[in-house]
Amino acid sequence: MLDTTSEGALAALVADLERALVAQDSDAVAGLFLETGFWRDLAAFTWNLKTCEGRDQIAEMARAQLPRIAPKALSLDPTETVAEAGGVTEGWLVIETAAGRGQGYIRMKEGKIWTLLTTLHELKGHEEPRRFRRPMGAEHGHDPKRQTWKEKREAEAARLGHEEQPYVLVIGGGQGGIALGARLRQLSVPTIVIDKHPRPGDQWRNRYKSLCLHDPVWYDHLPYIPFPDNWPVFAPKDKVGDWLEMYTKVMELNYWSSTTAKSAKYDDAKAEWTVIVERDGQEITLRPKQLVLATGMSGKANVPKFKGQDVFKGEQQHSSQHPGPDAYRGKKVVVIGANNSAHDICAALWENGADVTMVQRSSTHIVKSDSLMEVCLGGLYSEQAVANGITHEKADMIFASVPYKIMADFHVPQYAEIKKRDADFYAALEKAGFMLDFGDDESGLFMKYLRRGSGYYIDVGACDLIIDGSIKLQSGKGISHLSETAVVLDDGTELPADLVVYATGYGSMNGWAADLISQEVADKVGKCWGLGSNTTKDPGPWEGEERNMWKPTMQQGLWFHGGNLHQSRHYSRYLSLQLKARYEGIDTPVWGLEAPHHLA
Ligand SMILES: Cc1cc2nc3c(=O)[nH]c(=O)nc-3n(C[C@H](O)[C@H](O)[C@H](O)COP(=O)(O)OP(=O)(O)OC[C@H]3O[C@@H](n4cnc5c(N)ncnc54)[C@H](O)[C@@H]3O)c2cc1C
Numbered sequence: 001m002l003d004t005t006s007e008g009a010l011a012a013l014v015a016d017l018e019r020a021l022v023a024q025d026s027d028a029v030a031g032l033f034l035e036t037g038f039w040r041d042l043a044a045f046t047w048n049l050k051t052c053e054g055r056d057q058i059a060e061m062a063r064a065q066l067p068r069i070a071p072k073a074l075s076l077d078p079t080e081t082v083a084e085a086g087g088v089t090e091g092w093l094v095i096e097t098a099a100g101r102g103q104g105y106i107r108m109k110e111g112k113i114w115t116l117l118t119t120l121h122e123l124k125g126h127e128e129p130r131r132f133r134r135p136m137g138a139e140h141g142h143d144p145k146r147q148t149w150k151e152k153r154e155a156e157a158a159r160l161g162h163e164e165q166p167y168v169l170v171i172g173g174g175q176g177g178i179a180l181g182a183r184l185r186q187l188s189v190p191t192i193v194i195d196k197h198p199r200p201g202d203q204w205r206n207r208y209k210s211l212c213l214h215d216p217v218w219y220d221h222l223p224y225i226p227f228p229d230n231w232p233v234f235a236p237k238d239k240v241g242d243w244l245e246m247y248t249k250v251m252e253l254n255y256w257s258s259t260t261a262k263s264a265k266y267d268d269a270k271a272e273w274t275v276i277v278e279r280d281g282q283e284i285t286l287r288p289k290q291l292v293l294a295t296g297m298s299g300k301a302n303v304p305k306f307k308g309q310d311v312f313k314g315e316q317q318h319s320s321q322h323p324g325p326d327a328y329r330g331k332k333v334v335v336i337g338a339n340n341s342a343h344d345i346c347a348a349l350w351e352n353g354a355d356v357t358m359v360q361r362s363s364t365h366i367v368k369s370d371s372l373m374e375v376c377l378g379g380l381y382s383e384q385a386v387a388n389g390i391t392h393e394k395a396d397m398i399f400a401s402v403p404y405k406i407m408a409d410f411h412v413p414q415y416a417e418i419k420k421r422d423a424d425f426y427a428a429l430e431k432a433g434f435m436l437d438f439g440d441d442e443s444g445l446f447m448k449y450l451r452r453g454s455g456y457y458i459d460v461g462a463c464d465l466i467i468d469g470s471i472k473l474q475s476g477k478g479i480s481h482l483s484e485t486a487v488v489l490d491d492g493t494e495l496p497a498d499l500v501v502y503a504t505g506y507g508s509m510n511g512w513a514a515d516l517i518s519q520e521v522a523d524k525v526g527k528c529w530g531l532g533s534n535t536t537k538d539p540g541p542w543e544g545e546e547r548n549m550w551k552p553t554m555q556q557g558l559w560f561h562g563g564n565l566h567q568s569r570h571y572s573r574y575l576s577l578q579l580k581a582r583y584e585g586i587d588t589p590v591w592g593l594e595a596p597h598h599l600a
Helices: 004-022 026-031 054-069 149-159 175-186 237-250 340-351 369-377 383-387 392-400 404-421 423-431 445-452 462-467 510-516 519-525 565-583
Strands: 033-042 049-053 071-076 083-085 088-097 100-109 112-123 168-171 191-194 259-267 272-279 282-286 290-293 315-318 332-336 355-360 365-368 456-459 472-475 479-482 486-489 494-496 499-502 558-560
Touching: 004 026, 004 071, 004 088, 004 100, 004 112, 026 033, 026 054, 033 054, 049 054, 049 404, 088 112, 100 392, 112 392, 112 565, 168 175, 168 272, 175 191, 175 237, 175 565, 191 259, 259 510, 272 290, 290 510, 290 565, 332 340, 332 494, 340 355, 340 456, 340 462, 365 369, 365 404, 365 423, 365 445, 369 404, 369 445, 369 456, 392 565, 404 423, 404 445, 423 462, 445 456, 456 462, 510 519, 558 565
Parallel strands: 033 112, 168 191, 168 290, 290 558, 315 499, 332 355, 332 499, 355 472, 365 456
Antiparallel strands: 033 049, 071 088, 083 088, 088 100, 100 112, 259 272, 272 282, 479 486, 486 494
C-alpha cells in the first residue's frame, strides 16, 4: 500500500516546482533540488540534450533559459501512479512551455528533487497528425482535378530534390536514418534520406550470414510501428532488413536508394549546405538547410595496420566485410578481436568446418544473453514488463530519467548478481585463458556501450566453444606482423591462416564528416559518442551526455544520429523536434553547447 504522505509530499514539491518555473525564479527552482540533484533535459528547456548536475549548474541553466522558454505548467500526470521504494518517491510529469508540451519524470529524496527529467514531445501548433488528428485519406465531395494519394506521392517524389529542395538531408538510410525520416515525415519537414545501398535494409542484409539481433524485440521497436507480437525475440538480420524496407515504404519516406553522398560544404552566409550526391550514376546537387549524418556508429571500419599486410597471400577482411562462413570450410581463419562480431564470426566459422583462432589482446566483458534479459533488461523491456503496463515508450522514458553520472550505480548490483549467478561459466572461461572484465567500475555492458561503444560480447553460444577449445584462443598477445602465410604474434607464435578477419571495431562518426565535408569541420565538431567518464576509451572531461549525438554541434546545420535500435527510436524524437522547430522558425536558444575535447 502506497504511503500517501510520500505522494502528498511529491505533489507539494511538484507544485512548488511549477510555481518557481512559471515565475521564472531560477534560485527558487534550484533550491528545490538536493545539493547534488540532477536535471536532465531533452530539448524542452535547453534546446539541447543536457544534464545539469548540482544546484549551481541547475540555477545557471534556469537563469539563462527560463525567460526564453517561458514554462507554462508542470504537474504530476493524473493518469499515472506515484511509486515509493527505499526512501525515493517517483512519478510522471506533464509539462508545458511556451513552444511545446512534453513529459517528465521526477524522483524525490529527503523532500527534495533528486532527479528530474524533462522532455519535449510536441510543438504547439505542429502536433503530429495522430489519433484524433489522423488524416482523412479520402477527400469526400467533388473535384475535377482530383489526384489520388498515389499520384500525389509520385508528384512529390519527382519534385523533391529537383524543383524543391529538402529542408533536411539525411545521409545514411539504415535504421537510424529511416526512424528519423519517419518522424520528420510526420512533422511535415521536407526530407530526403539517401543511402548507397540498392534497397533499404541492405545494411543488415550485407552483414555476416549468422547475425541475429543481440537485443530482444521489446527493446528494438521502431517509432510508430512496433513489431507484431509474434515477432521473434531475436530477429535474424535479413528479417530486420525486410522490416526496414517495408517500413520505409509504408511510412512514405522520400528515400533515395543507390545514392552516395560525395561531398558537402556549408555556406555560412546562406546558412545552407551544398551536397553533391550520385544517384544511379547521375550527379545531383542538393541544397538542404540541415544535414544529418546517420552514417552509422558501427559503420566506419577501424582496420589496424600491421607489418606484412601487403605480403600476406591469403584474404584479409574487416568484420563488416565478412560475408559469412560458407567459403571457408576446411580453411584456417584467424579472427583478431574478442568482442561481439569476433565471437559471432568465430562461432559461425566453426559451425561450418573452419579451423578458427581468436586473438584477444585485452579483456572483454561477457554477459550471457538470458542473464542480461532476466537481470538487467527484464524490468523495462520484456513480455512481463508489457504485461505490467510498461510499454517500450514508457520504458524509454524511465531509462532516460537516470542521469548518466549515477547510472553506473544502478547497474553495478545487477552485474554483481550476474557474476554470482554465472560464476561457473566465468570460471570456465578464465580457465580457458579468456581475459574477462566487467568494466572499469564493474558496471557491465550498457555502461561500456554508452562510454565507448565496444568491449563486450552478449553470449549466445560462442563462449562454450572457447571453453571446450573448439574455437582456439590466443589471449593477452598482440600482433607482431603478418608473414606470407600466417599471423605472427608478439611472442613469436605463428598462426597459419587462409583468412584474417579484423573484428577491430569502428571509428568515431566525425570521421564521416572528415570524409564528406572536411577535416576542419570534423575537428571543429570533435569526437562523437562517449560521456567523458575517464574510463578506458572514454577520455574525460565529463560531459554527461553522448558527445555530439542527436543535438546541436559546433558546426551549424550539422547533426549526428545513430546508436542501437532503442536509442535511435528514442532520440530521433528529440532530433526531429529540434529540426522541425528550426524549419518553422521557432526560436531555439541552445544552452550548454560543448566545445570538443578530442578530435576522434
Ligand atoms: C555485427 C553487428 C551487430 C549489431 N547488433 C545490434 C543489435 O542487436 N541491436 C542493435 O540495436 N544494434 C546492433 N548493432 C549496432 C548497429 O550498427 C546499429 O543498430 C545499426 O546498424 C545502426 O544503424 P544506423 O542507421 O545508425 O547505421 P547503419 O546501419 O550502419 O547505416 C548507415 C548507412 O549509411 C550509409 N552511408 C554511409 N556513407 C554514405 C554516403 N556517403 N552516402 C550514402 N550513404 C552512406 C551506409 O550505406 C549505411 O547503409 C550491431 C552492429 C553490428 C556491426
